[in-house]
């Protein structure tokens with residue numbers, strides 16, 4: 001049975017719900033054991049972290065370490081934690097076979113902090129999902145920010 | 161606000177062991193205006209690295225000291241800097257971030273300049289009066305441009321008394337040389353991909369923060385935990401120390417200063433730590449062996465087993481730690497700055513070594529790293545605290561003042577040097 005867009009959307013919405021709720025340990029269970037999470041530099045959106053400086057280029061160990069860090073009250077950039085709200089649209093299935101599905105989707109992630117104006121992260125997600133037990137696991141998750149520079153977004157201190 | 165004997169901007173009283181910075185210097189727009197004239201328009205300011213414009217016609221546009229510039233390689237192979245403003249009626253001539261061009265055409269009325277800056281052509285020249293001489297309308301250059309080891313600087317001071325870049329860099333050159341010694345050819349290059357972000361804080365706070373090891377244990381405990389959890393050996397700090405290894409703060413002349421540390425955090429050139437993974441070991445050992453062959457044991461150890469954060473006054477930071485980052489920043493407003501950061505590596509680095517370097521970079525540095533976001537938070541937090549500068553006008557910066565001789569990286573002697581030079585220039589006493 002081919003994968004439907006609705007199945008993919010349901011999965012992405014569920015993931016967004018976990019991240020917005022800061023349920024980071026549960027979020028980790030959505031990842032494969034060789035998952036990667038990347039945010040390329042704004043000026044080189046289509047490149048390889050082996051030869052180009054990224055903003056984030058985590059393998060699974062670094063993703064887990066990132067979660068460990070973010071759960072501490074000493075991760076100052078996210079303490080007190082910001083509130084985020086993710087809107088995911090324009091979901092498209094690009095490629096699929098029995099094992100993997102490649103998709104892309106647009107996002108707006110709003111980030112709110114006390115006494116600060118809203119930060120708006122706008123861009124595109126690219127996922128490689130592995131089909132597993134009637135659902136998916138995330139093998140690769142790339143967030144490409146449209147802004148030419150991070151500019152007033154300053155940093156990507158949460159899981160984008 | 162004006163500086164008066166009652167309200168100085170910097171109090172420096174070594175005998176009384178007192179040093180304090182007036183917080184107005186971090187909030188007052190008039191002080192910022194004066195800084196633009198007395199600091200940014202008199203010092204040598206970093207523009208870019210020659211490796212960013214390799215071939216004739218390669219260009220980058222960027223803003224330095226508030227001026228839009230074209231940084232490019234001319235037809236003779238020289239790195240050049242032009243003011244990015246049309247000699248006709250002022251439009252930006254080049255609006256692309258980077259590329260290669262034979263000509264730069266101003267789109268407004270179509271004046272065209274070649275890569276040597278000369279006005280090559282213009283539409284409808286016959287309407288100009290006979291005294292119009294095309295040769296007088298080349299792209300303007302800053303008064304002075306010079307480079308050291310590939311790092312290109314400009315100086316907006318057109319006066320006759322400006323010291324040469326060489327003299328200006330003073331003791332900072334020794335450290336730039338040390339960083340360049342990572343490369344077998346002595347040539348380093350900027351790696352593609354740049355991190356550009358704003359911090360809602362006064363620019364001087366980043367100068368301080370970039371080489372302040374005192375904040376490391378408190379601000380970056382999650383990063384230190386990460387190193388520890390991934391198997392990096394963290395010795396207990398020795399008596400009087402705050403970090404696992406010894407490190408000193410040194411002043412280098414003309415406001416430049418450095419922290420110079422025994423390494424504990426791993427280095428792509430060339431000290432392996434478990435974060436790099438077992439597979440990286442042979443590559444790191446190969447790099448180490450090359451260093452020893454080329455430089456001898458002692459200098460190789462200096463390159464590989466020490467790390468340094470160098471501040472080239474006023475706004476260039478080269479941090480040669482978990483990787484090498486070249487970071488420069490300038491004010492947008494008294495409470496806002498723009499930061500650009502790149503990674504620097506040996507020109508002939510192998511793909512495997514380059515990958516280790518970039519991966520190691522991201523453990524600490526940059527807006528998605530495990531440390532820089534907390535620095536940004538710290539600086540913005542300081543700036544928020546500055547709202548009460550009238551009631552609480554002084555920041556204290558006296559660490560190490562009672563010590564004779566060696567100053568630690570967690571002391572504040574090197575930070576004071578930044579402020580001493582800043583104050584000297586702001587008084588017009590250079």
Ligand code: FES
Nearest residue numbers: 246248249266269
């Ligand atoms: S302003 Fe450039 S051609 Fe007129």
